[in-house]
Amino acid sequence: MTGPTIGNLRVNGAILRYEVRGHGPLLLLIPGGSGGAASFDGIADDLAAEYTVATYDPRGLSRSPLDDPAAEQTVAEHADDALRIVDLLSPGEPARVFGTSSGAIAALHLLTVRPERLERVVAHEPPVVEVLPDVLEHRALLARVGETLRTQGLMPAMAVFAAGLRKGGDTPGPPAQVALPPQAAARAERTMADLPYFVGRIVPAFMSYVPDVDRLEALSERLVLACGQDSRGELPYRPAAFLAERLGAELRHFPGGHTGLTTHPAEFGELLRKAFRA
Incomplete structure (x- = not known):
């Protein structure tokens, strides 16, 4: 299979690098x-058999530079970036969108x-902790981070953050030995380079975001809430489970x-x- 088509899109305050594969409705x-x-290299080619699959580096990450490296980040602006890509690649038809973690917040x-x-x-594990009944604990976690x-x-900040995401803030045991696919292992260096921006800008902006739950309820027929089957009890799992119950929707479990x-x-x-398809 040939590689993706690569483009750059000028948006407000940044240039987004994006990749396009396949044919069909936009995903x-x-x-x-x-x-x-x-991060989508493991699934994008397979999905491209059915869809025009677009992936991108969000503003400030990897190969999508900010005009002002010190600019504060907002969920609304990141969501508008996603809209600009939809408008560019599917101007006449609505798109399907998948988001994970903070990307799921932008999608919501x-x-x-x-x-x-x-x-x-x-939306896979959007950490919209503001919907949770124990939100004060999570605000305190963000302040500690x-x-x-x-x-x-x-790295100490990452350790505090990671501990706060575990089941009840559990003390970590020995790290799980998970053999990553070669492509994922090769991304580790870039991920490490992005961590300061992630911890300093994305985490506080996105995890303080308050979703419009009433609006989501009105649009629930277009929304699928998903979690990892191994995430039960962890902080990123709980907001999606809470929203699914509030919206009367099925919570899908992914591997x-x-x-x-x-x-x-x-x-x-x-x-x-x-x-x-469902």
């Missing part, structure tokens, strides 16, 4: 905050503000945990295909 894949278009916001441009949205980043640096897209790409891609 836009929005990555999480510490990943870029490459886009659904609430421009539903006519979206056929269906699959920010303070640790300022006073101790990146793996929060990064199941990377650890189980074949099974993940097949379930994603089914979610858009």
